[in-house]
Amino acid sequence: MKVGIFGTGDVGRALGNGFIALGHDVMMGSRKAGGDKAKAWVAEAGAKASEGTFADAARFGELAVIATLGTATEEVLKQAGATNLKGKILWDATNPLDFSGGMPPRLAITGYDSLGERVQKAVPEAHVVKVFNTVGNALMFKPELKGGPPTMFIAGNDEGAKVRTKQLLTDFGWETSDIGGIEGSRYLEAMCLTWVLHGINSGGWLHAFKLLSR
Amino acid sequence: MKVGIFGTGDVGRALGNGFIALGHDVMMGSRKAGGDKAKAWVAEAGAKASEGTFADAARFGELAVIATLGTATEEVLKQAGATNLKGKILWDATNPLDFSGGMPPRLAITGYDSLGERVQKAVPEAHVVKVFNTVGNALMFKPELKGGPPTMFIAGNDEGAKVRTKQLLTDFGWETSDIGGIEGSRYLEAMCLTWVLHGINSGGWLHAFKLLSR
Numbered sequence: 233m234k235v236g237i238f239g240t241g242d243v244g245r246a247l248g249n250g251f252i253a254l255g256h257d258v259m260m261g262s263r264k265a266g267g268d269k270a271k272a273w274v275a276e277a278g279a280k281a282s283e284g285t286f287a288d289a290a291r292f293g294e295l296a297v298i299a300t301l302g303t304a305t306e307e308v309l310k311q312a313g314a315t316n317l318k319g320k321i322l323w324d325a326t327n328p329l330d331f332s333g334g335m336p337p338r339l340a341i342t343g344y345d346s347l348g349e350r351v352q353k354a355v356p357e358a359h360v361v362k363v364f365n366t367v368g369n370a371l372m373f374k375p376e377l378k379g380g381p382p383t384m385f386i387a388g389n390d391e392g393a394k395v396r397t398k399q400l401l402t403d404f405g406w407e408t409s410d411i412g413g414i415e416g417s418r419y420l421e422a423m424c425l426t427w428v429l430h431g432i433n434s435g436g437w438l439h440a441f442k443l444l445s446r
Numbered sequence: 447m448k449v450g451i452f453g454t455g456d457v458g459r460a461l462g463n464g465f466i467a468l469g470h471d472v473m474m475g476s477r478k479a480g481g482d483k484a485k486a487w488v489a490e491a492g493a494k495a496s497e498g499t500f501a502d503a504a505r506f507g508e509l510a511v512i513a514t515l516g517t518a519t520e521e522v523l524k525q526a527g528a529t530n531l532k533g534k535i536l537w538d539a540t541n542p543l544d545f546s547g548g549m550p551p552r553l554a555i556t557g558y559d560s561l562g563e564r565v566q567k568a569v570p571e572a573h574v575v576k577v578f579n580t581v582g583n584a585l586m587f588k589p590e591l592k593g594g595p596p597t598m599f600i601a602g603n604d605e606g607a608k609v610r611t612k613q614l615l616t617d618f619g620w621e622t623s624d625i626g627g628i629e630g631s632r633y634l635e636a637m638c639l640t641w642v643l644h645g646i647n648s649g650g651w652l653h654a655f656k657l658l659s660r
């Protein structure tokens with residue numbers, strides 16, 4: 233399938249490389265087309281990779297991924313264009329992290345709200361799925377962990393989009409736990425902080441959640 | 447060791463039974479001594495079990511556990527008495543769940559605050575450790591899960607209290623992830639909701655988190 237990714241940072245590239253390894257076509261979107269980071273990624277990633285503006289990537293993708301800093305998320309979606317995302321699956325891998333007080337960060341959005349919910353409001357006709365926000369980019373694609381595969385927690389309002397997401401997560405090497413509607417992002421964004429704090433306290437970043445059952 | 451438990455509900459009894467199975471002495475605290483629920487538990491739990499008021503249990507325990515409904519937590523600590531808990535480990539297994547809007551519940555405390563932090567403020571000279579709030583009572587003691595043991599996430603300000611808690615968690619059949627100071631309760635209380643929402647969406651309650659690493 234065709235995938236548009238917003239954000240050329242570590243997360244965007246990790247997911248983009250994963251989709252390409254699985255045989256999908258990926259367009260990486262940036263503020264301006266032809267930027268150095270995007271061009272370097274295309275050169276490395278090969279024939280299935282391309283780059284353009286956020287709007288180009290939104291038009292290109294049957295599925296789009298937002299993988300920007302939390303602070304940039306809403307502005308990037310404006311540039312991508314809600315109409316370009318209409319009826320499409322939009323993966324939201326962002327976290328509203330506030331680093332203004334130093335480390336550890338805290339959540340920039342609290343209360344009965346979340347960045348996932350704001351993304352869904354910004355693109356009301358896209359099918360937003362919160363996903364890939366509870367693990368670091370080093371483990372996003374086919375993570376090799378003792379006792380794995382790990383579990384990706386997802387939230388979203390559209391059942392079809394979550395079914396497709398679950399299939400793709402299997403391809404990416406993950407089990408899936410669907411915790412319901414997009415408002416579950418409140419808890420998944422908090423879970424990112426548990427992941428971060430474990431990293432700070434253990435001194436390592438190669439960990440991921442799994443949900444065990446009987 | 448001597449353990450005082452506040453709350454005769456499912457969580458208090460599950461943890462009390464666990465401590466007794468490990469050879470510890472447990473006093474179950476209630477609003478009034480001699481209540482039916484507490485007496486029934488003592489009769490079942492045997493010679494190492496006793497019951498009394500919250501203050502009795504606080505005085506009795508070298509370690510105390512608060513296992514009440516979130517809404518009752520602060521009032522129960524008043525009755526237990528901060529002085530009775532001075533210098534002791536206090537496990538906080540509560541969650542600030544708000545059921546006023548029906549199911550699923552939402553967090554009653556949001557923003558840069560948590561019930562764990564409020565517990566620590568209510569008993570400033572106790573060593574509060576947030577623990578056992580991210581799993582249901584059926585799995586608290588020696589959980590048998592595929593791919594186990596699961597991981598208990600803890601947060602607290604006193605290193606010694608967390609070292610002792612980690613030893614006890616090993617006895618209870620758990621691995622431990624220490625995510626830092628008591629303000630980490632913000633994220634662990636949110637994680638309880640992930641646990642609950644997975645239960646609602648999967649139709650089962652026998653699941654627990656594990657943290658995988660390489």
